[in-house]
Amino acid sequence: MAEKKSSYEKYVEVASRLFRDFVETKIDKFRWIHPFLRQANMGIMLREYVCICFLNALITPAIALPLTYLYIILLGKPFLLALILSLAVTAVLTAGIFVGSLYYPQMLAAERKKDIENNLPFATLYMNTIAGTGAPPFAMFKLLADFKEYGEVSKEAQKIVEDVEVMGRDIDDALHKAAEQTPSDQFKEMLLGISTTIVGGGNLRALLSGKSKILMNEYRRKIEKYTNDLSIYIELYITLVIVGSIFSTVMLTIMGSISGFESFRFLQQALVYIFLPVAGIVMIGLLKIASPL
Secondary structure, rough: OOOOHHEEEEEEHHHHHHHHEEEEEEHHHHHHHHHHHOOOOOOHHHHHHHHHHHHHHHHHHHHHHHHHHHHHHHOOHHHHHHHHHHHHHHHHHHHHHHHHHHHHHHHHHHHHHHHHHHHHHHHHHHHHHHHHOOOHHHHHHHHHHHHHHOOHHHHHHHHHHHHOOOOOOOHHHHHHHHHHOOOOOHHHHHHHHHHHHHOOOHHHHHHHHHHHHHHHHHHHHHHHHHHHHHHHHHOOOOHHHHHHHHHHHHHHHHHHHHHHHHHHHHHHHHHHHHHHHHHHHHHHHHHHOOOOO
């Protein structure tokens, strides 16, 4: 009995069937995506992924155009204006979805890099402890792969284990392959250092001990820098957004009492219902971007 395909597999199949020939002629323009597909660990070929991007862009107008048009009509706008606005919004959404799909592997690879480098100091300490017991390097990575608390580092270790157990590579080749595909320069450097130590018969525990101290010190510096930056962001948010909004509300109220509240009602509503939520979202986004965690 044939295995039932998932919705994702069906989507990939439809995209490939529709756009395979077209993408084949344009594939050189999308070669830059390939390293990010490997670093993001997406498990999909470049041609298939580009086909998915085009299918995303094809589906977007079919959904966005009628919904946008209906929404504008419900707002009471004229037919022609509703059509023009809905076409413009749909064009922007379609372009955004296509470009976003193309850059998604790069964003995912950046997220994996961040996760790896956040967990690497602690994972290195764990590996150092295992190496101190005299366990062979493969056993060290196998134990690390089984310990899922280290996030993407554990997944990288699992890939090394699979290369050795399933693909039949020796540990040195598996380490070099993982070093080529990882999005983290820190993890790549450590893997190549382990490989050199194994081949040269060096002291693996000494390597990992020194590396763990360096990584932990760097991690502490990142946390301290983020703490200092966080205090600045909070002061700016309180001064510009909170105090500024209160001051603006008071001023609008005073001016409204002089010239009539109706003329300033829109500004007050925009301040409360648009500016404050947008400012809050921007603040959360800045904190997320700046966070080393």
